[in-house]
Amino acid sequence: MENLLAGLNEPQKEAVLHTEGPLMIIAGAGSGKTKVLTHRIAHLMSKGVDSFNILSLTFTNKAAKEMRMRIEKVVGTDARNLWMGTFHSVFARILRSEADKIGYPTSFTVYDTDDSKSLIKSILSELQLDDKVYKVNSVLSRISSAKNRLISPNEYAQNPILLTDDEASMKPKIHEIYKKYADRCFKAGCMDFDDLLFQTCKLFSLFPDVLNKYQRKFHYVMVDEYQDTNYVQYMITKMLSHERKNICVVGDDAQSIYAFRGADISNIFNFEKDYPNLHIVKLEQNYRSTQNIVKIANSVIKHNKEQLRKDVWTSNEEGNLIELVKATSDNEEGRLVAQSIFEEKNHNQQKSSDFCILYRTNAQSRSMEEALRRLSIPYKIIGGLSFYQRKEIKDMIAYLRYTVNHSDEEAFKRIINYPKRGIGETSATKIVVTAVDNNVTIWDAMLNVSSFMPGRVTVAVNEFVDLVRGFELVIASKDAFEAAKQIAKESGILKDLYDDKTVEGLARYQNLQELLNAIKEFSEDTEKEDRSISAFLQEVSLISTADTKDANGTDYVTMMTIHMAKGLEFKNVYIVGMEENLFPSQMMLQSRADLEEERRLFYVAVTRAEKKLTLSYALQRYKFGRLENCEPSRFLQELDARFLKAPKKSNQDMFSDDFMTATSKFGGNNLMKQNSVNFPKKEAPKSQVVTTTNHVASESFKPSDTSKLEVGMKVEHPKFGFGNVLKIETNGSERKATIFFQKADEKTLLLSFAKLMIIE
């Protein structure tokens, strides 16, 4: 007990000790929020609260896992029984045991975003709607936001505001698509991400006894990152804690960055209204960052009108000034950042893992990656395409999904003709349409296939049905790993990948092996009560890119989008791509006009830094293969210059026309002015030669250098490996050339050649 409060400041102690009744903790960046949460739980348990009765909702599975470990250190193995996880995973678990009450099979499967999009595409074509008008993404986001606000398809169809909105955007049929979409998901025995919350709410409202069961179970409810919860999540937590009102939410309105996903800051204000006797604790002392970083962060956020009064301060050292790096191009930006990391590492004896590069969009990782590789600095990209989003993995998962749930339409579409078994797209669509028209499941339609399909297809479909039946028996009789292994073999996936001897094919084969390993690990985890394939699928469907395991012992620079960086901290942070229309994002400015959310995002990025913060931007950047001019972000102009160091530039900069013109743009900005001094003339450094091999970095081939590439040359492409140039085609004004690239295996590929390296 003494131990639990040691090292906590007054408001932190207050938050830990206030266990009964509603509590809201407003936690500034770096104020020790996680510490308070873990200590609070440990405190509850030391008071004799059973861990079964505590529910803690976190933003990522990783955060839950870490918190559980920290608690376990204090209270021991009891912590295992805590209910901890994301909203999605916790309620998926509850839904799995209660699904039958709302008409879903216990073995319901989960649609990921790709599945949802694919289903919407099918529906659009069935309704004969133009997918140029009804863009899949916008339709899905419309449906998603309806679900997040607990609006059912019928309510949507009767909501004049929504209908007028849709008419105004020339998409009056959204309500119809929504209805059909929801219907199809239901009939497929599938829930999409939003359903996991939406259906939970439905379950709780329709079955008070079920709600009551969980109300009695969870004596204490805690919600982390409350500023990023949406309306459904607000409702669920409100319902769950209704009896005892022991609810504790933790958040920081200044760090709300998920409005695009339905997150609603007004949840924080609603919270105050819902609980008149609410106790509020503010954590304002920052333990993470230097004074300069805290101050510049405050200078960022003060430009936002809408925010709770809060005063984040620190007693840490003053620290370095914030650095500003200006580059002529995105590639140079990469080089400068990599060089800075290199120097910093040597200079201060730091590890690679002390560094983090943050960007607004995933696409920006490429130039950073290339630059780091050239300096042999190890790095790791978090996010982007995750393991479970790879085609070969999704295919295998689809087999498992379909075996568990014969109604799963999207899984069916994925595997019906992979590996090829002579059932083309037309046939597959016909089966789906027949099932929908006759109001039966896809499985039943297949059993009846001879009545509406020609004999040749019937035979193939029957074989497929038998295959799945066999898999069903396999799953029933063997453990998850053995079953998965057999399914991989008998489905033909394993062979299909094995036969592909290309570099990519080999990688895919290894990925599949890795998936099987993961299943093996899962099936041998004695801590898990349910080790079935079905449980594995559920877990896997909710793994997010933020949940990647830390490879312990490895030392690398971390690269990720700012969104993924929430909750993390690094000694040195580089925020790259500080350009108008990129950050703040063009999309954000045009369509949602929410500049304040972009600014909060910038605030989040800035506050990740402990010791040193560097901001960088480029004057030119490749966008869809075309070089575009960029202007520095308005956010840079907003910074308080007292905490900034003079911009740093490369030698090359001085000689480029672009640099000169771009500098003049900054005429009015005192920050940038200090920079316009004369630099000694020096020859621009040549592109570096890569490591010990005789490869020349791709840099030496500008898109205009078509002349350097000749027919017959041996070349290497980072993705497609070694090959020969067969033919070069230049399409005039485009300044873009395509080459025919022949690989060792005789396959001919068409490539643009920007990434090719000539082997001398």
Add this chain to the structure above:
DNA sequence: ATTTATATCTTTTTT
């Protein structure tokens, strides 16, 4: 049904 050539589009962030 499947492969190959050509055209078009991409434009945020993620559970």
Add this chain to the structure above:
DNA sequence: AGATATAAAT
């Protein structure tokens, strides 16, 4: 630059 959709050829 690269993915994906569409059209045309096999």
